[in-house]
Amino acid sequence: MALKLIGTPKSSCTLKVLLTLAEKGISDYRFIDIDLMKGEQKLPGYLAKQPFGVVPILEDGDISLYESRAICRYLAKKYENLGTALIPDLSDLKTMGHFEQWASVEMANFDALARPLQWEVIFKPLAGEPKNEQLIHSLVDTLAQKLDVYDKAILAEQKYMAGNTFSIVDIFYMPLMSYLFRMGFGDMITDRPNVKAWWESEKPTAPPQQQSTSA
Structure with missing residues (x-):
């Protein structure tokens, strides 16, 4: 199942995730562009996934994550053998x-x-x-x-x-x-x-x- 990213390219936090995907060469994902000015991030369906009502959200099968830095770390680890190495060996x-x-x-x-x-x-x-x-x-x-x-x-x-x-x-x-x-x-x-x-x-x-x- 392809990744799904919910956010907006106007958001610097969403852009962090998009840049991480790009550095990893990942293009097999679906991007859901929501309108922050219309308050779509405050709708009940969105708040059920992100209770603080901010972007982005990443969905990967049965895994749902929010907070851009956590998402970027997740992607960097999941795809550690693809594209640019983005995190060092943290076992040391x-x-x-x-x-x-x-x-x-x-x-x-x-x-x-x-x-x-x-x-x-x-x-x-x-x-x-x-x-x-x-x-x-x-x-x-x-x-x-x-x-x-x-x-x-x-x-x-x-x-x-x-x-x-x-x-x-x-x-x-x-x-x-x-x-x-x-x-x-x-x-x-x-x-x-x-x-x-x-x-x-x-x-x-x-x-x-x-x-x-x-x-």
Whole structure:
């Protein structure tokens, strides 16, 4: 039975999963595109699968998963012998500890700032809500400080976000990094030489064609 992914390509979390599928060369899946602006993720049938009412959901036979990072890890492990290797051998305790450290760094120091920034700049106007300019300014300033640390202390020492090998952790960054350019903050990447070098080294595979239907 083919995989089924429920989400929207407008969602950075859905994009993480699509990029993971692409890196693994998986095209045999069905994509259900739901309309967040219409609240389709809050309908009873959806909430029965994802009680928090957010995207994406992956269905694989009798397995149903939500939370994009968990889905990406699942796919990376299930298809570990296909496409790009995205997770290291986690049987080694030191390797596992470092890998989970770098995955946690993304959540605490990048996603926690870039995601609310995306909401304020991109999605609030789509929902007809006013932007909070003070919050935007604060988020941009704090994110810039965090990216200084990435530039001087992390990517000055290693090529990728979790070491010297491309991994699923790099995928976790890619959608919201791309959104920084769309929001007019691309200089946060291009003005930092090591962050810029990392970004320019990323050549994400375009998500393969798949059967797509509306909810």
